[in-house]
Amino acid sequence: MARTAAPGTRDTILTAAAGLFYEFGVRAVGMAQVVEAAGCGKNLLYKHFPSKADLAAAYLTLTRRERERTVAEVLRWPTDPTDRLLALVTEIADTVRRPGYRGCAFRNYLTEFPGETDEPARIAQSYLADSRAQMDRLVIGAGGDELLADRIWLVVNGLHSGTPTDAPVAVHWITEMVRPPGAP
Amino acid sequence: MARTAAPGTRDTILTAAAGLFYEFGVRAVGMAQVVEAAGCGKNLLYKHFPSKADLAAAYLTLTRRERERTVAEVLRWPTDPTDRLLALVTEIADTVRRPGYRGCAFRNYLTEFPGETDEPARIAQSYLADSRAQMDRLVIGAGGDELLADRIWLVVNGLHSGTPTDAPVAVHWITEMVRPPGAP
DNA sequence: GTCTATAATCCGATAGAC
DNA sequence: GTCTATCGGATTATAGAC
Numbered sequence: 428m429a430r431t432a433a434p435g436t437r438d439t440i441l442t443a444a445a446g447l448f449y450e451f452g453v454r455a456v457g458m459a460q461v462v463e464a465a466g467c468g469k470n471l472l473y474k475h476f477p478s479k480a481d482l483a484a485a486y487l488t489l490t491r492r493e494r495e496r497t498v499a500e501v502l503r504w505p506t507d508p509t510d511r512l513l514a515l516v517t518e519i520a521d522t523v524r525r526p527g528y529r530g531c532a533f534r535n536y537l538t539e540f541p542g543e544t545d546e547p548a549r550i551a552q553s554y555l556a557d558s559r560a561q562m563d564r565l566v567i568g569a570g571g572d573e574l575l576a577d578r579i580w581l582v583v584n585g586l587h588s589g590t591p592t593d594a595p596v597a598v599h600w601i602t603e604m605v606r607p608p609g610a611p
Numbered sequence: 612m613a614r615t616a617a618p619g620t621r622d623t624i625l626t627a628a629a630g631l632f633y634e635f636g637v638r639a640v641g642m643a644q645v646v647e648a649a650g651c652g653k654n655l656l657y658k659h660f661p662s663k664a665d666l667a668a669a670y671l672t673l674t675r676r677e678r679e680r681t682v683a684e685v686l687r688w689p690t691d692p693t694d695r696l697l698a699l700v701t702e703i704a705d706t707v708r709r710p711g712y713r714g715c716a717f718r719n720y721l722t723e724f725p726g727e728t729d730e731p732a733r734i735a736q737s738y739l740a741d742s743r744a745q746m747d748r749l750v751i752g753a754g755g756d757e758l759l760a761d762r763i764w765l766v767v768n769g770l771h772s773g774t775p776t777d778a779p780v781a782v783h784w785i786t787e788m789v790r791p792p793g794a795p
Numbered sequence: 796g797t798c799t800a801t802a803a804t805c806c807g808a809t810a811g812a813c
Numbered sequence: 814g815t816c817t818a819t820c821g822g823a824t825t826a827t828a829g830a831c
Contacts, residue, residue: 473805474819580777582766586769653831
């Protein structure tokens with residue numbers, strides 16, 4: 428056989444692309460920028476990701492995996508259903524407060540490509556649906572009803588497009604909703 | 612004699628551009644598409660709007676004017692401060708429910724052009740700040756405090772990136788916040 | 796309608812492991 | 814020497830601008 432492939436090339440490219448896509452938006456970032464940031468040639472990029480849509484899909488999938496890992500970590504310890512719900516809400520609030528936060532990657536993609544039905548759009552939509560379903564399960568598990576789940580989702584949604592100062596307000600509020608002050 | 616300029620040309624172009632920009636996003640729509648939709652020549656477009664940023668700025672300004680007109684209409688009759696607040700919230704919920712709604716034009720622009728500081732971005736940011744200040748005044752006027760204003764803004768924010776089914780939940784909830792069930 | 800820049804994509808050339 | 818990962822320029826379409 429011939430030359431051996433450099434290890435981790437795909438990851439290097441994907442990581443570079445993910446950073447750019449999130450910071451500047453998928454549409455605003457050209458393949459040339461990705462090539463430059465990854466420090467590779469164009470051919471190599473197209474070998475691993477045949478089209479920009481493929482690269483965007485991989486970016487969203489990577490982002491989803493990272494979030495799932497973070498959420499799993501946060502839900503690892505608490506066993507009390509209300510604690511679990513609040514752990515997730517607090518994690519979201521922390522994310523939103525982090526420097527460099529530029530909104531939810533999935534909502535951003537759908538805003539950049541409205542009405543799109545390609546693979547990245549499907550990935551974004553299914554992430555949002557699954558994320559909401561998980562939140563619903565946590566709310567129901569904590570003794571809440573459908574209405575409470577709808578309300579909490581509304582606040583979480585608002586958090587994603589708000590300012591960092593909204594985060595503590597949201598956490599405190601949701602805490603109050605699931606643990607009323609006048610209860611044991 | 613030279614030909615006299617057709618009246619309302621600027622408006623025709625701007626209306627066509629606004630529809631496209633809102634539906635597909637500013638980045639996704641090319642000047643050629645605007646020309647085609649407006650049914651004018653390219654030179655005429657560039658005579659009225661020297662650059663795409665100018666056209667985008669005009670689009671956002673037009674959108675702002677339309678919203679201000681709608682909001683003024685809705686706030687025309689109610690004199691009771693709580694009624695006024697709820698009138699605005701209901702109007703927003705109705706907007707979000709309307710077919711063809713694709714999110715808030717100003718938030719969408721800022722998502723499409725993150726970190727931008729050009730005129731359209733400034734228009735979008737100042738609209739959002741003014742809109743929030745107006746909401747704050749209505750909440751304070753209705754006897755609410757800063758915390759309530761923060762919460763209502765969070766819900767309104769969430770409404771803008773949610774589904775039509777969130778609208779009645781939000782209206783009912785905010786109504787409950789400003790008119791508690793156990794009060795006169 | 797034309798012009799130029801830049802987008803996405805493709806291909807001939809290079810180079811390194813067997 | 815061969816075979817293939819990789820690179821940088823070539824190609825084509827479309828953008829914004831005049």
